[in-house]
Amino acid sequence: MKKFIPPPQSGHGMRVIICEDYAQLSKTAAQIIARQVRSKPTTVLGLATGSTPLGTYRELIRMHREEGLDFSRVTTFNLDEYLGLPPDHPQSYHKFMWDNLFSKINIDPQRVHIPNGLAEDLDAECRNYEEAIRQAGGIDLQLLGLGRDGHIGFNEPSSSLGSRTRIKTLTEETVRDNARFFEREEEVPRFAITMGVGTIMEARKILLLAAGQSKAQAVKATIEGPVTAEFTASVLQLHPRVAIVIDEDASSLLKRRSYYKYVEEKARELGQEPN
C-alpha cells in the first residue's frame, strides 16, 4: 500500500506545541504572530494582557527593533478591560498594553482598540466594540492567556459559549489571582468588559498560551476535557485553527502528552508551520 503523506500546509485544527521553558514558549508565540504580520501587513490582531504574554511582547519588540517587524498597518483589539479604571491607572489594561508593547513598536494609535471601562453607556460600548471588529474585517489572529478556572478573556465559568462583548462579574478566584498586581485585594475591580466566547471563536486563527505548573489542570481541561461552558477554554476544541503553546510544566497533566510531541515533530518534518 502506498504510504500517505499529507501535502505541506494542507490541514489545520488544533496544534499542541510543548516548549522546553517560558523563553522558548515566548519565542514560538512571537514567531507565529510575526509570520502573520509579515504575510498580511494589515493584520487584525486580538491581544491579551496578564503575565503569560509578557515574554511574547518582549520578543515582538526585539523583532521590531532588530528585524524591522512592521506594525504600522496592524490593527489591534484587546480582549478586555476592568470596569471603573481610568486608562492611566497603573493596573488598567490600557496602561499595561502601552507600557509593555504599544509604546515600543510602531503601532498607529488610531488602530489600537481596548474596551473603555469608564464608558457611561456600557451596553453601547459593548455593541460598538463588536461593530468595530466587524468594520475592521474580523480578527485574523487572537492571542489568549488561560485562567485557572478556564476563562479566556474574562469569560468566567458558565459564560454562554455564544456570548458577545459584555460586562462580566469576576469570580472570587480570578479576583484573588489578579490581586498580585494590586496593593490590596479590595482594590481589584469585580467587573470587567470582555469580548464574548462567540466573539473570540470568530477569529480566523487562535493562539493560546499557558505556562507553569499552576496552569497544568486548566491546560488538561482545555485540550482533553469535555466541551463545556463550565470551562470556557474547552470550546477551542471546536475551532478550526488553534495553536496551544505551553511549557513543560503546564503540559505535565496531559494524558496524550507524548503523542502531541510526536505529532509536532512530524508536522515540522512535513514543513507545516504552526498556525
Ligand code: F6R
Ligand atoms: C487578559 C485575559 C485573561 C488572562 C488570564 C491569564 O487580557 O483576558 O484571560 O489571559 O487571566 O492570566 P495570566 O497570563 O496572568 O496567568
